[in-house]
Amino acid sequence: MAQLLTIEDLRLLAKRRVPRMFYDYADSGAWTESTYRANEADFAAIKLRQRVAVDMTNRTLASTMIGEQVSMPVALAPTGIAGMQHADGEILAARAAARAGVPFTLSTMSVCSIEDVAQNTDKPFWFQLYVMRDRAFIERLIDRAKAAGCSALMLTLDLQILGQRHKDIRNGLSAPPKPTIANLINLVFKPRWCMGMLGTKRRSFGNIVGHATGVGDMTSLSAWTAEQFDPTLSWDDVKWIKDRWGGKLILKGILDAEDAELAAQSGADALIVSNHGGRQLDGAVSSIAALPGIVEQVGGRMEVWMDGGVRSGQDVLKAVALGARGVLIGRPFLYGLGAMGEEGVKLALDIIRKEMDITMALCGKRDIQDVDASILVKGKA
Numbered sequence: 412m413a414q415l416l417t418i419e420d421l422r423l424l425a426k427r428r429v430p431r432m433f434y435d436y437a438d439s440g441a442w443t444e445s446t447y448r449a450n451e452a453d454f455a456a457i458k459l460r461q462r463v464a465v466d467m468t469n470r471t472l473a474s475t476m477i478g479e480q481v482s483m484p485v486a487l488a489p490t491g492i493a494g495m496q497h498a499d500g501e502i503l504a505a506r507a508a509a510r511a512g513v514p515f516t517l518s519t520m521s522v523c524s525i526e527d528v529a530q531n532t533d534k535p536f537w538f539q540l541y542v543m544r545d546r547a548f549i550e551r552l553i554d555r556a557k558a559a560g561c562s563a564l565m566l567t568l569d570l571q572i573l574g575q576r577h578k579d580i581r582n583g584l585s586a587p588p589k590p591t592i593a594n595l596i597n598l599v600f601k602p603r604w605c606m607g608m609l610g611t612k613r614r615s616f617g618n619i620v621g622h623a624t625g626v627g628d629m630t631s632l633s634a635w636t637a638e639q640f641d642p643t644l645s646w647d648d649v650k651w652i653k654d655r656w657g658g659k660l661i662l663k664g665i666l667d668a669e670d671a672e673l674a675a676q677s678g679a680d681a682l683i684v685s686n687h688g689g690r691q692l693d694g695a696v697s698s699i700a701a702l703p704g705i706v707e708q709v710g711g712r713m714e715v716w717m718d719g720g721v722r723s724g725q726d727v728l729k730a731v732a733l734g735a736r737g738v739l740i741g742r743p744f745l746y747g748l749g750a751m752g753e754e755g756v757k758l759a760l761d762i763i764r765k766e767m768d769i770t771m772a773l774c775g776k777r778d779i780q781d782v783d784a785s786i787l788v789k790g791k792a
């Protein structure tokens with residue numbers, strides 16, 4: 412096997428090991444994928460200032476996100492059906508995150524359930540909530556996250572209607588997946604993945620099946636999810652959820668300064684500048700391009716984080732330099748997971764940590780708390 416030195420190396424290995432349907436589900440964006448591409452390209456356009464002859468000893472990346480200690484300001488983003496990239500994927504990713512000293516976020520649309528992840532890990536994690544029409548189900552989900560000891564609730568605001576991903580339609584991605592001949596043949600070439608799946612019972616939406624009224628199996632699930640994302644979601648609902656939860660609240664999916672203003676007024680603890688990894692509004696600006704304006708608008712009233720397009724430690728530093736208190740990664744850890752399970756996620760985090768550490772030093776900084784716009788070449792932000 413080639414040496415695995417970059418997130419791109421992990422992507423290529425995941426592509427070999429994960430069935431095409433699930434690999435494509437991760438590695439795709441909405442419609443023309445222009446926003447998906449812009450997320451990465453806009454990071455590449457930002458240039459760092461190289462500094463020399465400054466003391467580079469005793470460096471630290473340690474920080475806090477909503478008051479929680481983190482070994483570096485990077486968290487694992489909520490991703491649906493991570494348990495299809497690798498058997499028991501959410502549990503493995505949560506364990507890797509805990510070992511690396513960074514937060515893990517469990518999606519509403521996970522394979523392993525909230526209770527399952529809590530039972531199989533030692534560290535509290537964050538729970539991401541989608542607002543469904545069935546409000547009684549939402550109330551139960553919030554209560555379950557509380558009972559499982561989740562230390563923050565992350566409310567996603569940018570997916571009440573689904574952006575279309577052509578690859579998912581062409582691949583027949585549904586619940587349950589379409590057993591087309593092409594899909595079945597593809598499985599023959601993924602023996603490692605198949606063995607993993609045969610060895611686990613976790614193969615459906617753990618937070619939903621058996622918990623939502625009328626959803627007892629995969630067939631009823633498909634119909635339920637298709638109609639449940641609630642397009643009437645409003646800031647009143649945000650308030651209702653904040654009160655019902657009563658703990659730390661993170662709002663995910665803000666890309667516009669006007670929405671950031673409303674988010675700041677909502678009393679939430681953090682917002683995430685995000686376009687859902689280019690999976691929703693195709694044609695929207697990249698997250699890194701939206702970040703500075705939102706940081707300015709919020710003016711310190713809450714923490715501002717970002718996600719989308721982070722593929723290296725250099726990218727994390729650029730986001731921190733532009734005012735992000737923290738950064739989330741989605742695909743980078745999914746590639747690690749698909750490539751090598753728990754060790755792959757740990758490797759993805761180690762790769763990013765090392766890149767960040769050395770890059771910070773080469774920019775003349777020793778402490779992530781001192782990283783600001785002075786490490787960037789002016790005019791490129």
Ligand SMILES: Cc1cc2nc3c(=O)[nH]c(=O)nc-3n(C[C@H](O)[C@H](O)[C@H](O)COP(=O)(O)O)c2cc1C
Nearest residue numbers: 437488489490491518567687688719720740741742
């Ligand atoms: C395969 C996949 C599934 C996702 N599922 C969810 C989800 O269930 N809930 C959510 O809030 N965001 C979800 N997202 C968006 C991520 O949380 C995050 O915003 C995005 O992946 C960041 O971009 P990046 O992948 O370039 O790091 C998903 C992203 C991917 C790639």
